Amino acid sequence: MVTLAISSAWLLRANDGAVLYEAYHWVTRPLQPGISREEQFESSYILELQQRIVELEYQNRTLQTLAAYEETAAPGGTRAAVIGRAADHWWQHAILNRGSRSGVAVGHIVTGPGGLVGRVVAVSPSTARVLLISDPTSRVGAKVSRSRSMGVVRGQSNNRVVMEFFEKTPDVKAGDVIVTSSFSRLFPRDIPIGRIESIDLTKSPAPEAVIQLSSPLAILEWATIYPFEPQETVDLPVIPGAAPDIMPEDRP
Amino acid sequence: MTPTARVSSLPLWRQPWVINSAVTVVSVVVCLLLLPSRVPGMELLGVSPHWLLIWVVAWSIKRTQWEGAIAGLVLGLLQDAMTSPHPTHTLSLIVVGVLTARLQKQRYLQEDIVSVALIVFAMAVIAETVLALQISLNQLISADSLYPSLGKIWLYHQRIALSSAILSSLWAPALYYPLNRWWDRYSPSS
Known part of the structure; x- marks a missing residue:
């Protein structure tokens, strides 16, 4: 019994635990990112959208520099x-x-x-x-x-x-x-x-x-x-338009 | 802090009380400069740690009530200068200084970083409550108060007090530990 355990362990060690990793692969199979036919179509669509975003981002950047320039010129x-x-x-x-x-x-x-x-x-x-x-x-x-x-x-x-x-x-x-x-x-x-x-x-x-x-x-x-x-020297913001004709008296 | 009476042959800038005062002032200035900054990772719901409060707690924890109150007054005035004098921060920081000095730490708490963090947590809540009370009072007394209704003030207070307390207590050791070590070394009695 002991020899069996030791020899099998030795065998595993000899081929670097290939059996264990194979088992691991099968156990984690549902979690692995595989690519089915529909997903392939989907991913290529996403790729296309990503490329479009890159293009739009570039356009956005140029427009932003333009807007920034216009603001400095204001x-x-x-x-x-x-x-x-x-x-x-x-x-x-x-x-x-x-x-x-x-x-x-x-x-x-x-x-x-x-x-x-x-x-x-x-x-x-x-x-x-x-x-x-x-x-x-x-x-x-x-x-x-x-x-x-x-x-x-x-x-x-x-x-x-x-x-x-x-x-x-x-x-x-x-x-x-x-x-x-x-x-x-x-x-x-x-x-x-x-x-x-x-x-x-x-x-x-x-x-x-x-x-x-x-x-x-x-x-x-x-x-x-x-x-x-x-239009007023006071620092207090008062409600504008509410009582515009009484302000000179009560505001020093 | 206090000029020692003993005659020293050292030049002025090498004397212990000068160095000690300089370190104390520099630490306050660093806290003040940290206040308007919003460093990523130091922010929770738009609120950053209340550095001045941490400083006042670190200062008062081994000092008398009067010293705590004076530190609260000075730092409160400095914070008023950086924000707006109404409502004043002096009141909340004085309360924090006095309460921290009054805490019977040797009886209930041990002198370690965890207890300092706990004190800072409680004091941050108290400080924000004092400010919220002032704002509520202003709202109740003055007819043309600019502040929102009481319900909104206290709702906002909850949010601020909690995030400020959490952040301040987490960052408290960063300020407390070096300052406390320094003051222990340069205490006037030694």
Whole structure:
């Protein structure tokens, strides 16, 4: 018995465990990636799609360089890289690498690929701190591009913002484009913000819509700073358009 | 930290208290510079470790309440400078400093890295709660508050407090261990 065990083990060892590996091959057969006839067709189709993607990616790259070039040529804009984020979890800030030395001042508007990003709230000689529109304390006067319904866009600390309408029954539907309104005192008008994702007309006191921001604030790498004179000197964003005639008295 | 009374023949930059202060200040500056960065792998749900909180815990763990409170005040002011002074971070970091110093560690916990991570976990939750309380108070008192409704604040607080606590406690040893070793070596009593 012992000799049998030893001799068989010796035999296996002599031919490098070929039998064991053969057995292993048969046991794991269902798990091995085999190629059937349909799969062969499928894989060649995937190959074709992959090659198309390569081509589209190349086209995309050339278009992007073109777009980047056009953005640098835009009048008055300063290109800046995002070099940091808020130094705290409660704020949605971005730190840009251009500051007062490049002519950036508090109140300037920051846009990125996709539209509005925020406004400059503090500058140092070579950095600028931007309050993103996704910050809960940020308020942007906005309108529905199609129907001109007005409202205020409020941040929610993520890539979706909430728009509160002034009217009880605004003319909106999902997919509508939201841009900054001309009543906004902190932002120039007609800068794209995003698209309406869902609407809650029953919300009290004002109907609300959830807006998907078109600029990817979480992965933003480049932004453009545009000079803009806020129509008010106060730093507090107040609800634009809500009470435009009482502001000189109660704002120092 | 404290200038020693003994007369030393060493030049100023070689004296222990100067070196010690320099190391302490540099460590704070490094923490401050880490705050706005979002290094891949150091981030959870858009939240990075609360380096200043880790520093305050590391500082207060073997010091008195007053020293903890002062460290909390100083670092809180520095963080206010980097974000926004309302609501202030001084309050939360002072609370953290005092509580950490008050903990009867020799009785309940042992001086090791795991217990420091646990303390940091609890303190991160407390710090975010203090901030959320301030925001809620502002929302309740002032009529034209810019902050969202209480429900949203506390929902956001849950998310932030948990990810900040997890990340901070995981990264706490990286800061605590070298700082603690250094302070042990250069303690004023030695």
